[in-house]
Amino acid sequence: MNAVIIAVLVMILLSLMRIHVVVALIAGALAGGLTAGFTVMETMDIFTSGLGTNATVALSYAMLGAFAVAINYTGLPDLLIKWAIKIVGSEGESKRKSYSKALLLFIIVIVSCMSQNVVMVHIAFIPLLIPPLLKIFNKLALDRRGAATALTFGLKAPYILIPAGYGLIFHGIVFDNMQDSGMSVEMSMIPQAMLLPVAGMLLGLLFALFVSYRKPRNYEDRSIRESDEETKTSYTPLSISVGIGAIIITLVTQVISESMIFSALLGLLVLYVYFAALHLTDKLSLQESEGLMTDGMKMLAFIAFVMITAGGFAEVIRESGHVDSLVDTVSGWVGDxxxxxxxxxxxxxxxxxxxxxxxxxxxxxxxAIFVPLAAAVGFSPMATIALIGTAGALGDAGSPASDSTLGPTAGLNADGQHHHIWDTCVPTFLHFNIPLIVFGWFAAVIL
Incomplete structure (x- = not known):
């Protein structure tokens, strides 16, 4: 009985049963710890020691949620909705709707890709871009599972393939660790080795958008705020300019400072100064501004708690010592x-x-595990890169605890109509992990 397999299976099964993913992570960690021979208290001590690993990321998401809600008060989302409705046209124009859906999803993929290699904001753009688009998605009857696959593809495929931005960091980690494990490789080999696995992800994305989630799916028009009252928004050229400026300042600051907390705080301050300077108490009083912060944090509280809990889960897996035994078992099965x-x-x-x-x-x-195993079986350095890179991408693309799935859920569930497991994790697992296994395996065999 391997602790890693037991922990992951318990976490996945409970999540699929619609048990809250935080509870599923805790239960999985406990099952893994007990399987590894720890007592309940030892397991919980290890779990608790890992909770702080992702605390900075969790607070970052909470701040970004508050900033995303504050942007509503500039009227920028209303302008975006009116502009999109003009493109969509009347409900009877189904052909035009299809074009509009394709255009929106294409834009989402492009923006997601740029967030990894061009403007390194990772998932920070999602709370700013996606919640204002939800009403447009509803107008188009766009299946949000397709949007989730588009976002996850853009958050993963570019850095796996392209050695720029986060991709340069990822390729550097692969290069350094393969060198440290005793296999000589060159950085230029990594994009070549990952070309086939990423091609598999692209095919999975196209299948998701044009086959699996092509049909309309209806959602209710809901406010992204908890209050039943509609947000009082109107816009002027000045308010739109301030909203766009705040977003640009937030993104640029995030790139320069590499701190989502500081960049979101700066964006919030810009908006607060604007509201205060114009004395817009009818639009945003001091009491309402406090509620704004609370509602914004609530919007991303889910992702924050999951990230914190995932840190504890990962710590139990690392401390179990069963990762090495899992690989030893595998190496005994494969032979030549x-x-x-x-x-x-x-x-x-x-x-x-x-x-x-x-x-x-x-x-x-x-x-550390795959390099000696691959060398023993006779894999080339290129094939080994393909195996390591694909294995790293596999779980990340469909894991309930990955920011590549949590980020899309945080944006798409801003109005409470998108389930993290069934609407994000299951679609991304099916459309990315299966092609990754097939194409990653093929790459390892032919390279």
Whole structure:
């Protein structure tokens, strides 16, 4: 009984049963700790020690949620909605709706890709871009599961393939850890090795958008605020300019300072100064501004708590010592068969990464295990890169604890109509992980 497999299976099964993912993570960690031979109290002590790992990220999301709600008061989302409705046209124009859906999803993919390699804001753009678009999605009857796959593709595929921005960091981690594990590689080999796995992700994305989630899906028009009253918004050229300026300042500051907390705070201050300077007490009183902060934080409280809990879950997996034993078992099964070895290594990587929820964090673990195993079986350096990179991407693309799935859920569930497991994790798992296993396996065999 391997603690890693038990922990991940318990977490996944409970999540699929619609048990809250925070509860599922705690239960999975407890099951894994007990399987590893820890007592209940030892397991919880290890779990608690890991809770602070993602605390900074959690607070960042809460601040971004408040900023996203504050943007509503500039009237910028209303202008965006009116502009989009003109493009959509009447409800009877189904062909025009299809074009509008495709255009919106294409824009989402492009913006997501740019957030990894061009403007390194990662998921910080999601609370700013997606909640204002939800009413447009509703008008188009756009299936949000398609939007979730578009976002996750843009958050993962670019940095796996392109050595720029976060991609340069990811490729550097793969390069350094393979070198440290005794296999000589070059940075230029990594994009070549990852071309086939990313092609698999692209096919999965196209299948999701044009086949799986092509049909209309109806949602209610709801406010993203908890209050039943509609947000009192009107816009002027000045308010729109301030809203756009606040967003630009937030994104630029995030790139320069590499701090989502500071950048979101600066964006909020810009908006508060604008409201205070114009004495817009009818639009945003001091009491309402306090409620704004609370509602904004509530909007992203889910992702914050999951990230904190995931830190504890990952710590239990690391401390169990069963990651190494899992790989030893796999190496004993494969013998001299490269095809079987590649498949089992990818499945092993899937379990490890789904448990920890971050490809960046698991590459050092995977590389230390896969490099000697790949060398023993006879894989080339290019094939080994494909296995390590694909294994890192596998769990991250469909893990309930990954920011590549939590980020899309935080934006798409701003009005409470998007389920994290069934509407984000299951679609991304099916459309990305299955192609990644197939194409990653093929790349390892032919390279």
């Amino acid at each position: 068969s490269q095809a079987l070895a590649a498949l089992l290594m990818l499945i092993t990587g899937l379990f490890i990464t789904m448990g920890i929820g971050s490809s960046f964090a698991t590459i050092p673990i995977i590389a």
